[in-house]
Amino acid sequence: MVTIETKIGFIGTGVMGKSMAKNLLTAGYRVNVYTRTKEKAEELISQGADWKHTVAELAQDSDVIITMVGYPSDVEEVYFGDSGILENAQKGTYIIDMTTSKPSLAIKIYETAIAKGIFSLDAPVSGGDIGAQNGKLAIMVGGDQQAFDELHPIFEVLGENIILQGGPGAGQHTKLANQITIASNMVGVCEAIVYAKKAGLNPERVLESISTGAAASFSLSNLGPRMLKGDYAPGFYVKHFIKDMTIALESAQEIGMATPGLSLSLELYKELAEKGENDSGTQALIKLFDR
Known part of the structure; x- marks a missing residue:
């Protein structure tokens, strides 16, 4: 069950990801962060986020993992392989890819996650930097109702138009x-x-x-x-x-x-x-x- 004590891992602190992670910190959540260039996360670290040196380290120490990276290739890199999220997250972890990516990749992540006892949602957003800063993003979600309901409090910190569109890939x-x-x-x-x-x-x-x-x-x-x-x-x-x-x-x-x-x-x-x-x-x- 998601509570204020839930550890949220956030991967990707670019133009939008940085503001989204900041809003989670402001809401009182414990936030782990990882990005390929640590300097991009320094402001979040100064505000209380915990820096993790690798994707694997973050995955092992987070209850919910949010990714907001650039390209489908980046999504593949952080989710798959021995050092990726799916090999290192604990059973029962919730993963949310908020990158705009391929629907087929969202389905692949979902199917791999389910086999490992991990709950997966694809939840790309719209609203740009202003929406991210103000916590008013539109969040388009694909996945299971149970996972959507469980993570809704987190989504409410990030956006205000939050709709489950259907099964895996529907958000994309x-x-x-x-x-x-x-x-x-x-x-x-x-x-x-x-x-x-x-x-x-x-x-x-x-x-x-x-x-x-x-x-x-x-x-x-x-x-x-x-x-x-x-x-x-x-x-x-x-x-x-x-x-x-x-x-x-x-x-x-x-x-x-x-x-x-x-x-x-x-x-x-x-x-x-x-x-x-x-x-x-x-x-x-x-x-x-x-x-």
């Missing part, structure tokens, strides 16, 4: 639907802002009008203003969005579905990355239009 499929929606929307936001400028309008005032009507979206309200300020700091990296869109495109192709909006957005973001914007925030897409 839902996140891919989320990314497909954002992909075309980001193109529209960029085009709208540049159109407003070229039409001689005040783009800030235009955003005030259109962000509360039928065109309203997170991207328009939160990333539109950053575009206007020339603020391209990453709330979500271009390189990670390309990864997400690539997984979504592959998944759509597997089910025989055409996604022209997604394909166009992926093509544009790859062009942006080639121009050196891999580590910029996704709002940097406007650079392709505003010239």
